[in-house]
Every structure is written in C-alpha cells, then in structure tokens.
Amino acid sequence: MSGDAVESAVRRIDEGDEPSPALTGPERQLDGRVRVIWALRALVSAFTLGVGGAVVGFFVADDPIVPGTVLFAVIFALGLAFAVLRYQSWRYEVRDDSLFLDRGVLTRVRTVVPYVRVQHVDVSRGPLERTLGLASVVVYTAGSRGADVTIPGLEPERAEDLQARLKRLAIAAEGEDAV
Amino acid sequence: MKLHPLSVVYRTGASVARLAWIAVVGAVSSSQFDRFEVAVAGLLALVVLAAFAYQVIYVRRFDYQPTTDTFDLRSGVVSRRTREIPYRRVQNVDVSRNVLQRVLGIAELRVETAGGGETEIRLRYVSHPEAERLQQEIGRRKRGTDGDDEDTPTAGSSVQQLFAITPKELLLLGLVRVDLRLLSFATVLLPVIIPSVSNRFPLVDLLQAAPVLLVGVVLLALVISSLRAVTGYYGFELSRDDRELRYRRGLAQEYSGAIPLDKVQSVVVSESVLARLLGYASLSVETAGYAPGTDGTGSQSAVPIADRDRVFRLAREVESFGDPAFERPPKRARTRYAIRYSLGVALLAGLGVVAARLLPFPVPVPGYAPLALLPLAPVAAHLKWTQIGFALGANHVVACEGFWTRQTRVVPYYRVQTLAESATVFQRRRNLATLVVDTAGAQGIGSADARALDIGGDRAGELRQELESRFETALAAARTDDAVSPAAGIDSTVTPGSAPSAGE
The missing domain is CATH 2.30.29 (PH-domain like)
Known part of the structure; x- marks a missing residue:
C-alpha cells in the first residue's frame, strides 16, 4: 500500500540528485504497536506505585493488599487509556517546507519544524522498541527546546526512510546560517 | 602564541584555593598526631608544588593561533586537544579581569559559538592588551577584512557610543535590579539560624522572632544584590560599529565584550x-x-x-x-486566571487548616486565614491579563x-x-x-x-x-x-540575518 509508495519514492530519489516532491507525504499515524510500548511503560509505573501504595497501606492500616492492588489497577487502567488515546491523537506529516506533528491527550501540541532549521536527525531504538521491532526518529534543531521533536513508534525501515528524507529535505532547504 | 607567563602564578593560586579544602581535611585528620604543624605544612607545600608544576606544563603546552579562517587552539596536559573554530561561527567574544588579574596585568578571553554546553575557547590568561587585540582581530576576521592593519582599534569603521550609564541610573539599578534568586539563600540560611536561636529562646518566642529574622535576611539579600548590580555595571558603556555591539562594565571585576549584530x-x-x-x-x-x-x-x-x-x-x-x-x-483567559488563583488560595487554606490541626501548639491565626486573599484573585488575574x-x-x-x-x-x-x-x-x-x-x-x-x-x-x-x-x-x-549585498548598516535589511550562508 502506502509503504510501497514510499519505497518507490525513495528509489526515485536515490537515482536523482534533486529531491522530488514525492519526499513529502500525507498525514500519517504511528505504528499501532507503539500502544504496546506505552502500555508496558504504564505497567511498570503502575507496579512501582502499587508497591509504594502497599508499603504505605501496611504502615497505616496494616493492610498492604487492598491499597496496593487498587492503586495498581487504577494507574494501569489510566495508563492503558492514555496509550490508546495518545495513539489516536498522534499524527505527523512530512510537508513541503516543514515537518508537522500533532499529538497529545491532556495537552495537545502541534509543532512545526522547518527543514532549514534541522540540525541533525537520529534514529533511536531502545530495548523495548527493539523487541517489538520499532524505532523512533529524533529531530534536533538549534532551538532552546532541543530534542523536543521525537516521532516514536515507527517501523525501522520507515524510521530510516524518514531520516533519509528529512536529511535530503534539510539539504535541499539549503542550510542557512541559522545561528 | 603562548599565554602570559604570569598566568602560571594566578592559575596556581586559583587551583590551590580550590584544593584548600583538602589541606583543611588533612589538617583536621592529622591533628591527632604529634607533628601536626609539620604535617600540615608539608602537605600544603606538596599541594602548591604539584599545582605549580601542573600549571607550568599547562601554560607551556597551551598554544593559540589566529589564522586566516580559523582560530586554532592546542592544549592539554594529560590528554591533548586541538581545536579549530571558524570565525564565521563565532558568536560572542568577551574579555574579563578581576582585581587580582588587573594587578597582574592579565585578562581572560572567552569565545562562544552556538551549540555545545560550554565556552569553546577560554584563554586563561593573556595580557590585557593582547586580549583586546584578539577581540578586535576576531571581529575583523569575522567580517573578512584582512587583519594586518594592527594597532588601529577603530579599524575601518566608525565606533559610535550608544549608551553610557549615569550615576543616577546606576543607583536606580541597585534599587530596581533586586535579585530575588538571592532569597533562595535565605531559605537555606534560615534553618541554620533558627535552631541556634531556638536553643536560647522558648518556642513561642521563635514564632515572634521568625518574621524579624526573615525580614533581616531579606534586607541583607536586597543589599547584597543591589551592591552586586552597582559594582557589576559600574561604568557601563555600550557602543557599536557597523557590525558589532560592544560593552564594557564593572568596578572590581571588569568585563568587556562584543556581540555581533548578525548573530x-x-x-x-x-x-x-x-x-x-x-x-x-x-x-x-x-x-x-x-x-x-x-x-x-x-x-x-x-x-x-x-x-x-x-x-x-x-x-x-x-x-x-x-x-x-x-x-x-480574549476575556475568557482572564476568567481562567481568576479561577486558577482562587483554587490556589483554596488549596493554601486547606493546607493551613490541616497544619493547624497537626501542630502541637495553638497557632495565632486560624488555618483558613489564607481565604482572606480570595478577593485578590480577580485583581491578580486582571493584572496578569493586562500585560x-x-x-x-x-x-x-x-x-x-x-x-x-x-x-x-x-x-x-x-x-x-x-x-x-x-x-x-x-x-x-x-x-x-x-x-x-x-x-x-x-x-x-x-x-x-x-x-x-x-x-x-x-x-x-x-x-x-x-x-x-x-x-x-x-x-x-x-x-x-x-x-x-552582504554588508549594510544596522537596519531592517540586515536584521533578517546577513550571516554568510553556510557550506559554500
């Protein structure tokens, strides 16, 4: 499907020096598996807080089980809900002049990163992401918010493709002396 | 080129002062032994000698060289480093010297570029005239003119004074530039002071003494911060040529620097x-x-x-x-602030009530006293909104x-x-x-x-x-x-960055 379209676009670019408009693309969602990562993170924090709740419960009411489980269940449920909602809210778009991100559950953030301002692009893969076969793209600018621009939950090929595309677009945008 | 020979002296002094705590610890721990003074003196001599030797090597190995396109630096005693900074990337060039450095006739030169968590070039220390010369040379190289015409401070461009601080303004600065960050020291100091006071007085007196203490500490912080402002900006002067803003300030510690307008x-x-x-x-x-x-x-x-x-x-x-x-x-933003502040006040009152319950002695004001601030919330919201x-x-x-x-x-x-x-x-x-x-x-x-x-x-x-x-x-x-046109005067045509584009 669209994956093939991207691949062919990359092939086209690799052949010619000039970046073609095919580098840009429509608004995209993250890979659905990113929800698993977020859910697992929620599990870890729910477990930690649950243990904390159990300890407090033990000292205050001599009962570690009830507060521990309740806290764990509530936090985990919230984390799951957040994982789903966050996934639903995430959109990114490789536009003509800039990268556009739109995400956030409680605080909705829309970020515009002009390609001219891109300093470098990283593809990072943490242990959790590696097990699930996912990767993140981190876009750095000279701005004071530094590494704020991260696109998580991408298939590794897509991440590397995005990195290559952003690199080409940044070069095409002629790295002005931004600072 | 080399650093000033006297920097060995200053650097040794500085590192000994930094290491002085070791000597103190050594002195304290060796006080059980018989030859206490001898041990301390020996240790101190050792530290001074080691520091001196290190600084001699540091200064001997330190080499800087302004070339046509880059500023080169070779340094390091244990691990050696070579650094080249293109003039084009230079952001600010600052020269500073404190009282001791002024006595020795040396100054520190700092060159900043964007990126990186620290200053890229620090020359500690060169002679003051040399620092000023370098500052001007880097500025000149940045705009691409040849740096051969030395000893002409106003090389090629008219330096124009924009601003010089008057004594009245300096006094006002001391008044206005109250550094509230110093108050954080007060919060550190108070717990240290209070126990010593409460040892002497019963607890009830402490409650009455605390406001007095607090006021005293605040006043002290104010005086210190205004003194810092006055000495720091004594003789402040701002001038510019066609490409740079230059400032000079300071009474005890003197600073001067150049801010390129295109950066x-x-x-x-x-x-x-x-x-x-x-x-x-x-x-x-x-x-x-x-x-x-x-x-x-x-x-x-x-x-x-x-x-x-x-x-x-x-x-x-x-x-x-x-x-x-x-x-x-829109006005609904103001409503939002009013609600936010009211909630803040309510929270404070709630905490007050809880605190009043938990404290072992009667508190002179009821716990819900913060509620009196409630009428101020809309006012504060409006004030925030208007700005x-x-x-x-x-x-x-x-x-x-x-x-x-x-x-x-x-x-x-x-x-x-x-x-x-x-x-x-x-x-x-x-x-x-x-x-x-x-x-x-x-x-x-x-x-x-x-x-x-x-x-x-x-x-x-x-x-x-x-x-x-x-x-x-x-x-x-x-x-x-x-x-x-890469060069122009300071006006709107230059402000959208006249920096030469990268990578050509």
Missing part, C-alpha cells in the same frame, strides 16, 4: 513593577552563544537600565520592529507578558526555529491555546521563548500558519539579500 536571535525589553512605576526599562540582546549558567550576572545585558523610551529606541536600533499593535488574549500581548510586525514577532517583570520579546521571523501550538485540557475547555515561538537563544535559567499566551484556539492555528509563511518569506528574502 542576534532576539531582543528583550524587561520592566519590573518598580521600573515601570519609575519609567525605566532594561534591554538585553540574546545570541545563541552563551552556554547555560556561564555568567549569572547577565552578560547579554545590552542596557542594564535607562529611560523607557530610550530603551525602546535602542532596541529598535538593533531590531527595527516599529510600533507593534498588540493583540490581546499579555502579541503582535506580528513587518519583520518581527513581538510578544509581551509578565506582571512582576514584563518582558517584551522581539524575534525576527528569520530567527524562528520551531513553532509549537499547545492547548491543555483547561485551555481547550475555554477554547484557548498558546503559541510558542522557539529561537536559538540562550538556554540559561529565566530565559524563555516568545509566546502568545492564551489566545483563542482558532486564532492560534491561524497565527501558526501565518508565522510559518512569514518565516518562509523572510528566509527567501534573506537568501536574495545575501546574494546581492
């Missing part, structure tokens, strides 16, 4: 409540050069204090942003906010790094959003981005798109400008 990221006019009442303001110029926390006293300050109109005139000389017509946030504004000028975006210190930030469209439009749950409830305009400014404490706070949700989206297109236009204009 200016944003211009900020700050007015505290007191300064607003007196009709004064201060101006600072942000470049991307300063690493976080290199100089807490604000070495970017272009004008520490001056008449408000004059400050705005000077600001317009750096970035000609005209007379912005500020757009105000917020946002304007799109011909070449700049101007944003202001802050009641206690109102900051008006001017960012050329060309300097925009990223745009971020955000809306929290509470903002969305009232259809509000905030648009942050990020620049490559300094990352120090208290530095903030220009932002349109709590504007209408739809307006934020519109503004984001408008800003993006204006950014693209400014970028295109800067490119053609670069191609046609």
Whole structure:
C-alpha cells in the first residue's frame, strides 16, 4: 500500500540528485504497536506505585493488599487509556517546507519544524522498541527546546526512510546560517 | 602564541584555593598526631608544588593561533586537544579581569559559538592588551577584512557610543535590579539560624522572632544584590560599529565584550513593577552563544537600565520592529486566571487548616486565614491579563507578558526555529491555546521563548500558519539579500540575518 509508495519514492530519489516532491507525504499515524510500548511503560509505573501504595497501606492500616492492588489497577487502567488515546491523537506529516506533528491527550501540541532549521536527525531504538521491532526518529534543531521533536513508534525501515528524507529535505532547504 | 607567563602564578593560586579544602581535611585528620604543624605544612607545600608544576606544563603546552579562517587552539596536559573554530561561527567574544588579574596585568578571553554546553575557547590568561587585540582581530576576521592593519582599534569603521550609564541610573539599578534568586539563600540560611536561636529562646518566642529574622535576611539579600548590580555595571558603556555591539562594565571585576549584530536571535525589553512605576526599562540582546549558567550576572545585558523610551529606541536600533499593535488574549483567559488563583488560595487554606490541626501548639491565626486573599484573585488575574500581548510586525514577532517583570520579546521571523501550538485540557475547555515561538537563544535559567499566551484556539492555528509563511518569506528574502549585498548598516535589511550562508 502506502509503504510501497514510499519505497518507490525513495528509489526515485536515490537515482536523482534533486529531491522530488514525492519526499513529502500525507498525514500519517504511528505504528499501532507503539500502544504496546506505552502500555508496558504504564505497567511498570503502575507496579512501582502499587508497591509504594502497599508499603504505605501496611504502615497505616496494616493492610498492604487492598491499597496496593487498587492503586495498581487504577494507574494501569489510566495508563492503558492514555496509550490508546495518545495513539489516536498522534499524527505527523512530512510537508513541503516543514515537518508537522500533532499529538497529545491532556495537552495537545502541534509543532512545526522547518527543514532549514534541522540540525541533525537520529534514529533511536531502545530495548523495548527493539523487541517489538520499532524505532523512533529524533529531530534536533538549534532551538532552546532541543530534542523536543521525537516521532516514536515507527517501523525501522520507515524510521530510516524518514531520516533519509528529512536529511535530503534539510539539504535541499539549503542550510542557512541559522545561528 | 603562548599565554602570559604570569598566568602560571594566578592559575596556581586559583587551583590551590580550590584544593584548600583538602589541606583543611588533612589538617583536621592529622591533628591527632604529634607533628601536626609539620604535617600540615608539608602537605600544603606538596599541594602548591604539584599545582605549580601542573600549571607550568599547562601554560607551556597551551598554544593559540589566529589564522586566516580559523582560530586554532592546542592544549592539554594529560590528554591533548586541538581545536579549530571558524570565525564565521563565532558568536560572542568577551574579555574579563578581576582585581587580582588587573594587578597582574592579565585578562581572560572567552569565545562562544552556538551549540555545545560550554565556552569553546577560554584563554586563561593573556595580557590585557593582547586580549583586546584578539577581540578586535576576531571581529575583523569575522567580517573578512584582512587583519594586518594592527594597532588601529577603530579599524575601518566608525565606533559610535550608544549608551553610557549615569550615576543616577546606576543607583536606580541597585534599587530596581533586586535579585530575588538571592532569597533562595535565605531559605537555606534560615534553618541554620533558627535552631541556634531556638536553643536560647522558648518556642513561642521563635514564632515572634521568625518574621524579624526573615525580614533581616531579606534586607541583607536586597543589599547584597543591589551592591552586586552597582559594582557589576559600574561604568557601563555600550557602543557599536557597523557590525558589532560592544560593552564594557564593572568596578572590581571588569568585563568587556562584543556581540555581533548578525548573530542576534532576539531582543528583550524587561520592566519590573518598580521600573515601570519609575519609567525605566532594561534591554538585553540574546545570541545563541552563551552556554547555560556561564555568567549569572547577565552578560547579554545590552542596557542594564535607562529611560523607557530610550530603551525602546535602542532596541529598535538593533531590531527595527516599529510600533507593534498588540493583540490581546480574549476575556475568557482572564476568567481562567481568576479561577486558577482562587483554587490556589483554596488549596493554601486547606493546607493551613490541616497544619493547624497537626501542630502541637495553638497557632495565632486560624488555618483558613489564607481565604482572606480570595478577593485578590480577580485583581491578580486582571493584572496578569493586562500585560499579555502579541503582535506580528513587518519583520518581527513581538510578544509581551509578565506582571512582576514584563518582558517584551522581539524575534525576527528569520530567527524562528520551531513553532509549537499547545492547548491543555483547561485551555481547550475555554477554547484557548498558546503559541510558542522557539529561537536559538540562550538556554540559561529565566530565559524563555516568545509566546502568545492564551489566545483563542482558532486564532492560534491561524497565527501558526501565518508565522510559518512569514518565516518562509523572510528566509527567501534573506537568501536574495545575501546574494546581492552582504554588508549594510544596522537596519531592517540586515536584521533578517546577513550571516554568510553556510557550506559554500
């Protein structure tokens, strides 16, 4: 499907020096598996807080089980809900002049990163992401918010493709002396 | 070229002073032994000798060389380092010397580039004339003219004085520039003082003594901060030539520096409540050069204090942003602040009630006393609301906010790094959003981005798109400008970055 379209676009670019408009693309969602990562993170924090709740419960009411489980269940449920909602809210778009991100559950953030301002692009893969076969793209600018621009939950090929595309677009945008 | 030979002396002294605690620890731990004094003296001599030897090697190995395109540096005792900094990338060049360094006739030269967590070049120390010469040479090399015509301080361009501080302004600065950060020391000091006091007096007296103590500490902090401001900005002078702003200041410790105008990221006019009442303001110029926390006293300050109109005139000389017509946030934003502050007061009252229950002695005021502040919440909300504004000028975006210190930030469209439009749950409830305009400014404490706070949700989206297109236009204009005339005077044609484009 669209994956093939991207691949062919990359092939086209690799052949010619000039970046073609095919580098840009429509608004995209993250890979659905990113929800698993977020859910697992929620599990870890729910477990930690649950243990904390159990300890407090033990000292205050001599009962570690009830507060521990309740806290764990509530936090985990919230984390799951957040994982789903966050996934639903995430959109990114490789536009003509800039990268556009739109995400956030409680605080909705829309970020515009002009390609001219891109300093470098990283593809990072943490242990959790590696097990699930996912990767993140981190876009750095000279701005004071530094590494704020991260696109998580991408298939590794897509991440590397995005990195290559952003690199080409940044070069095409002629790295002005931004600072 | 080599560092000044006397830097060995100063550097040894400095590192011994840094290592003095070791000597103290050694002295304390060896006090059980018989030959206590001998041991201490021996240890101290050893430390001094080691430090001296190290510094001799450091200074001997340190070599700097301004070449045609780069400033080269070779340094290091254990691990050696070679560094080349292209002049084009240089942001600020600063020279400073404290009293001791002045006696020795040496000065420190610092060269900043963007990026990196620390100063890229630090020459500790060269002779003062050499530091000034280097400062000028780097400036000259930056603009590409040949640096052969030495001993002509005003080489090729007219230096014009923009501002010199008057004694009256200096005194006002001491009054206005009260550094509240010093109060954090008070919170550290109080727990140290209170036990010693409470040993002497019963607990009830402590409650009465605490306010007195607090006032004393606050007063002390105020006096210290105003003294720091006065000595730090003594003899402040700002001048400019066609490409640089230059400043000089300081009584005991002297600073001088050059801020290249084509590296200016944003211009900020700050007015505290007191300064607003007196009709004064201060101006600072942000470049991307300063690493976080290199100089807490604000070495970017272009004008520490001056008449408000004059400050705005000077600001317009750096970035000609005209007379912005500020757009105000909608009234529902004010409602939001009022509710926020009321909730804050309610929370405080709740905590007060709990505290009153838990404390083992009767408290003179009831726990819910903070509720008396409730009528102030709408007032505070209104005051905050009245100071917020946002304007799109011909070449700049101007944003202001802050009641206690109102900051008006001017960012050329060309300097925009990223745009971020955000809306929290509470903002969305009232259809509000905030648009942050990020620049490559300094990352120090208290530095903030220009932002349109709590504007209408739809307006934020519109503004984001408008800003993006204006950014693209400014970028295109800067490119053609670069191609046609790289050098010009300080006016709006230069502000959208006249830096030579990279990589050619």
